[in-house]
Amino acid sequence: MTTYDTELIMRAVAVTGTRNTGHRRLDEYADLFRDYLGPFASSEAHFYIGGAKGIDSMSLIWLAGNTSAVITIVVPGRIDQQPPEARQAIARTRDRVKEIVELRAPELKAPAYHARNRWMVDRASMTIGFPHHAEESSGTWQTLNYTRDQGKPCLIVPV
Numbered sequence: 001m002t003t004y005d006t007e008l009i010m011r012a013v014a015v016t017g018t019r020n021t022g023h024r025r026l027d028e029y030a031d032l033f034r035d036y037l038g039p040f041a042s043s044e045a046h047f048y049i050g051g052a053k054g055i056d057s058m059s060l061i062w063l064a065g066n067t068s069a070v071i072t073i074v075v076p077g078r079i080d081q082q083p084p085e086a087r088q089a090i091a092r093t094r095d096r097v098k099e100i101v102e103l104r105a106p107e108l109k110a111p112a113y114h115a116r117n118r119w120m121v122d123r124a125s126m127t128i129g130f131p132h133h134a135e136e137s138s139g140t141w142q143t144l145n146y147t148r149d150q151g152k153p154c155l156i157v158p159v
Contacts, residue, residue: 011044011045011046011125012045012046012048012123012124012125012126013037013040013045013046013047013048013124013125013126013127013128014047014048014117014120014121014123014124014126014127014128014143014147015037015047015048015049015050015055015056015059015127015128015129015130016050016055016056016117016120016127016128016129016130016139016140016143016144017054017055017056017059017129017130017131017140017159018054018055018130018131018132018138018140018159019052019053019054019055019056020054020132021054021055021058021159023132023159024159026058029055029058029062029159030062032130032157032159033058033059033062033063033066034062034066036128036155036157037059037062037063037067037128038066038067040069040126040128041063041066041067041068041069042068042069043068043069045067045069045070046069046070046071046072046098047059047063047069047070047071047072048072048074048120048123048124049063049071049072049073049074049120050073050074050075050116050117050120051073051074051075051079051082051086051090051100052075052082052083052086053082053083053085053086055130055140055159056086056089057085057086057088057089057090058089059130060073060089060090060093060097061089061092061093063096064092064093064096064097065093070098071093071096071097071098072097072098072099072100072101073090073097073099073100073101074100074101074103074116074119074120075100075101075102075103075116076103076105076108076112076113076115076116077102077103077104077105077108077112078102078104079100079102081108101119103115103116103119110139113139114139114142117139117142117143117146118146120143121143121146121147121150121152122150124147124152125152125153126147126152126153126154126155127143127144127147127152127153127154127155128154128155128157129141129143129144129154129155129156129157130157130158130159131144131156131158131159132158132159133158133159144156
């Protein structure tokens, strides 16, 4: 891989991960984000985040507070349909969010979340996933598998 390839990969990153995060302390997640998101978070980088609770909200807060990267939040329906924790994270970081994309799915079921995940991956050059080890058929894995099927690199950080 050339320097040019590395620079292209580092420009647009989709972030996906579990909603179940209570099994680790917040400082552990901050360390993971520093180690695995931080290297990609240059001022030219653009992160696409799903706007859900768990990894989405925690990575949003970390990126907004610790980097100058561009942030886009993508939700399957509307922001007001997101869980309270996610809406709070979005409100808290709104001044750092470049764009909020509401895909306005008529029903918030698996197809809407999968469409959201594909939307992010289609615009990213790589995906960083934080799957929970016990969720083998999760949306996180759907996103990582879709990334792989598109021939794009994935960084998988099990939590």
